[in-house]
Amino acid sequence: MPRGARLDTPGTLHHVMVRGIEGNRIVGDDDDRHLFVGNLGDVHD
Numbered sequence: 001m002p003r004g005a006r007l008d009t010p011g012t013l014h015h016v017m018v019r020g021i022e023g024n025r026i027v028g029d030d031d032d033r034h035l036f037v038g039n040l041g042d043v044h045d
Contacts, residue, residue, distance in 0.1 A: 016040070 006014070020026045027033045 018026055027036055
C-alpha cells in the first residue's frame with residue numbers, strides 16, 4: 001500500500017532521514033559529510 005503524499009506548504013516541518021542501501025555509509029569522511037549537510041542547508045534557504 002503506497003503512502004500518502006507529503007504536505008508541501010510554507011512552514012511545514014520535515015524529518016529528513018538519509019540511509020545508504022543495506023545500511024552502508026552515504027559519505028566517505030567528515031569533509032564529504034560537511035559538504036552534504038551544507039548542500040541540504042542551501043536547498044532549505
